[in-house]
Amino acid sequence: MTPAAAPGAVLLPPLAPPRPVPPLEAVDTVLPTGLRVVAARRATAPVVQLRLGVPFGGSTARHAAAAELLSCTLLAGGPGADRAAVDDALAAVGGSLKAVVGPEELLVTGQVLAEGLPRLLAVLADCLTGAGYEPTVLAAERERLLHRVRLTGSMPARAARAALLRHCFGDHPATRETPAEEQVADVGRDEVAALHRTALVPRGAVLLLVGDVRPDRAVAETARLLGGWSSPHRAVRMAPLPAPAHRGEPVLAVPSPGARQCEARLAAPSLVRTDPGYPALLLADQVFGGHFSSRLVQRLREREGRIYSGRSAIEQRTGSALGTVQFASAPQHAAAAVDGTLDELAAVSGDRPPTGAEIAAARGYALGVQALVRSTQKGLADSLHGPLLAGLPLDWPDTVAALVRTVPDDEVRAAAAAHLRPEAYAAVLLGPPAPDRPLP
Amino acid sequence: MTAPTAAARPAATAEVHRHRLANGLRLLVLPDPGSPAVGLAVAYGVGYRSESRSGFAHLFEHLMFQGSARLGPQEHARHVQANGGVFNATTHRDHTSYFQAMPAEALELGLFLEADRMRAPRITPEAIATQASVVAEEIRRTVTNRPYGGFPTFQLPQVLFDSFANTHDGYGDHASLAAATVAECADFFARHYAPGNAVLAVCGGVDPRQAVELAERHFGTVPARTAATPPDLAEPQLAVPRVLERTDRLAPLPAVAVGRRMPPPGTPGHLAAVVAAAVLGDGESSRLRRTLVRERRLATQVAAVAGLSGPFDSRDPDAFLVNAVCTPDASPRRTARAADEVLTDLAAQGPAEDELRRAVRRLQTAW
Numbered sequence: 001m002t003p004a005a006a007p008g009a010v011l012l013p014p015l016a017p018p019r020p021v022p023p024l025e026a027v028d029t030v031l032p033t034g035l036r037v038v039a040a041r042r043a044t045a046p047v048v049q050l051r052l053g054v055p056f057g058g059s060t061a062r063h064a065a066a067a068e069l070l071s072c073t074l075l076a077g078g079p080g081a082d083r084a085a086v087d088d089a090l091a092a093v094g095g096s097l098k099a100v101v102g103p104e105e106l107l108v109t110g111q112v113l114a115e116g117l118p119r120l121l122a123v124l125a126d127c128l129t130g131a132g133y134e135p136t137v138l139a140a141e142r143e144r145l146l147h148r149v150r151l152t153g154s155m156p157a158r159a160a161r162a163a164l165l166r167h168c169f170g171d172h173p174a175t176r177e178t179p180a181e182e183q184v185a186d187v188g189r190d191e192v193a194a195l196h197r198t199a200l201v202p203r204g205a206v207l208l209l210v211g212d213v214r215p216d217r218a219v220a221e222t223a224r225l226l227g228g229w230s231s232p233h234r235a236v237r238m239a240p241l242p243a244p245a246h247r248g249e250p251v252l253a254v255p256s257p258g259a260r261q262c263e264a265r266l267a268a269p270s271l272v273r274t275d276p277g278y279p280a281l282l283l284a285d286q287v288f289g290g291h292f293s294s295r296l297v298q299r300l301r302e303r304e305g306r307i308y309s310g311r312s313a314i315e316q317r318t319g320s321a322l323g324t325v326q327f328a329s330a331p332q333h334a335a336a337a338v339d340g341t342l343d344e345l346a347a348v349s350g351d352r353p354p355t356g357a358e359i360a361a362a363r364g365y366a367l368g369v370q371a372l373v374r375s376t377q378k379g380l381a382d383s384l385h386g387p388l389l390a391g392l393p394l395d396w397p398d399t400v401a402a403l404v405r406t407v408p409d410d411e412v413r414a415a416a417a418a419h420l421r422p423e424a425y426a427a428v429l430l431g432p433p434a435p436d437r438p439l440p
Numbered sequence: 441m442t443a444p445t446a447a448a449r450p451a452a453t454a455e456v457h458r459h460r461l462a463n464g465l466r467l468l469v470l471p472d473p474g475s476p477a478v479g480l481a482v483a484y485g486v487g488y489r490s491e492s493r494s495g496f497a498h499l500f501e502h503l504m505f506q507g508s509a510r511l512g513p514q515e516h517a518r519h520v521q522a523n524g525g526v527f528n529a530t531t532h533r534d535h536t537s538y539f540q541a542m543p544a545e546a547l548e549l550g551l552f553l554e555a556d557r558m559r560a561p562r563i564t565p566e567a568i569a570t571q572a573s574v575v576a577e578e579i580r581r582t583v584t585n586r587p588y589g590g591f592p593t594f595q596l597p598q599v600l601f602d603s604f605a606n607t608h609d610g611y612g613d614h615a616s617l618a619a620a621t622v623a624e625c626a627d628f629f630a631r632h633y634a635p636g637n638a639v640l641a642v643c644g645g646v647d648p649r650q651a652v653e654l655a656e657r658h659f660g661t662v663p664a665r666t667a668a669t670p671p672d673l674a675e676p677q678l679a680v681p682r683v684l685e686r687t688d689r690l691a692p693l694p695a696v697a698v699g700r701r702m703p704p705p706g707t708p709g710h711l712a713a714v715v716a717a718a719v720l721g722d723g724e725s726s727r728l729r730r731t732l733v734r735e736r737r738l739a740t741q742v743a744a745v746a747g748l749s750g751p752f753d754s755r756d757p758d759a760f761l762v763n764a765v766c767t768p769d770a771s772p773r774r775t776a777r778a779a780d781e782v783l784t785d786l787a788a789q790g791p792a793e794d795e796l797r798r799a800v801r802r803l804q805t806a807w
Contacts (some may be wrong), residue, residue, distance in 0.1 A: 044474075087723050092801065305570040371524065
């Protein structure tokens, strides 16, 4: 509204010298039970974050249902305890625990005031060694789970993701992010208890504590309180994903009667984080669609007004990786938005490779955001968890950061050309069947 | 399991430094010397209860990213991100907040960018058309194409209140927003975006004296001007209960929300209402969860919230909410009655001492 000097010639204020980041004070060890325990000090608040990840792969639809029932009943406590008593014991020390499960992993997330860490660990140990799966508790949780499964089915974003996974991977276990209602209804108490005995085991699992802790003491407390959680079994990883099917084929239309918006999802093979080419592809993906200033978002949102949010990402899965793109757009815009996405992929992998300025911006963003995330307790815990569960060393994020800092621009362009070609992608578009499309 | 210890260790309370610039801009600094990052936010005292066109304050928030006195469209986002930062903005009932988290060394850049748009955003008819379309996609994504989208904060105000300011939602509709003009934007900016109607907050790895010096350098030259007075929002209490029903095609089960006026911020009852919400709905052993979900099986999930947009978010009048998804064999009215009984019981007896302590402890780790 104010006619002002032409932009572009502005002298921006200089950056201050970067602050030195002190090394992470941490202990990384494996207990005799096979549980890897990592404790890292980040005393920004008198709180401790807990993450327990257990690889939880399975091969059947029944496994997915039993795993869900297990995860929503696990924290109801050991024999004799009930959920309210467990929750009261945690709340008294400002603590909380929750468990979720997916095709790859069972994850327990918790936090507690620092002084309450022993109690949080004791409660967790009770649940891991003595979860009772009382029939009445299980029945109530089953009922709530069935409601959640139905709700998930009515969420367009979740339905689109499920459609993409089915399209790309058929019946692979990775497609079972939500269990089927009939399986949830059918799995019995003994099956859940047996799954706990054979699959919810410490060998292959990682317990991570981040916060206002002395790492050596926190590890000693963990060894004392969780030492009784043991098993001859080893946690099972999900079978690796094959490359997506239907790559380079026309987008699959998935009808969703009554939908007011179309959900687009694309997937291509990508590089695992230990691949030497990963840092370059990470930057190429950022330039294409990995942040707000990327080509994808600038085109679809800021120039064309066709999306609110959208992005590309490299999803790390067990032993494989997927390059994904996702956004939602009004039915009358959706086909053009998908075409625009494919155009931008063709350009970034072809005649309009990432420029030096784009790569520099992507590098600055990737490194800065990583530093920001690691400055908080929750952020540090969440960013360490994935690499640790994949068996990587504690300093893995620093290793990747150093590579991202130095990877040459030419390698970034080569990564874009090799991995971001439109024909590498399979695509689905979930939305109203054509005659059902509402007016704008 | 041992008994609760007597008292939680008090969290280290950082000292808040305050400063006021000659043009009226208020500055708050909350230093955390060890942090490699800074957060900065500029909040303006204008929200969707200040607007006369539904959704205008939110559309205007989008337009504040479309260029400013010395920057072109999208340059704000590009500079923040290329320097390793993240940004966003949110439009609330009574304020609009623009914020960045950045590496500490980029603090001055962030202040420069915020000051530049406080001085003069650059709004064109094309930007209005594009962002109205983006907002339409945002509404589809978060409200119309999502089960329970906008529930209950879009619906409850329609029966809790009577005035346009209090009853309408912050999104509006596409046709109305697309008709907004550049002149309307200029007027809105002039009325509500004066430095005297804003608070600049800086936290993280920053020295307070340096924050004051940099704020003076970049914001000190933004001219002072008179801001519009805040809207009069007061309404009488409801004489009788009111009920509203809406159909949601995507919702697999009915949901019910009950709202009642809550004590205004700054009164003793306000914080008590925040803690009461935790006693009622926070955690497995909370009263509503225990009664409605587990014992009586009238709800699959239930929540209590002190404030239509959460606690500490807006001025009076605001509402205390109880919100539940009903089980298939429970009627919404029966579930609502059961929730009222739980509230009545708490009001009559008050919380038990250890129940209160648990709720407060949880709130301590929630922020």
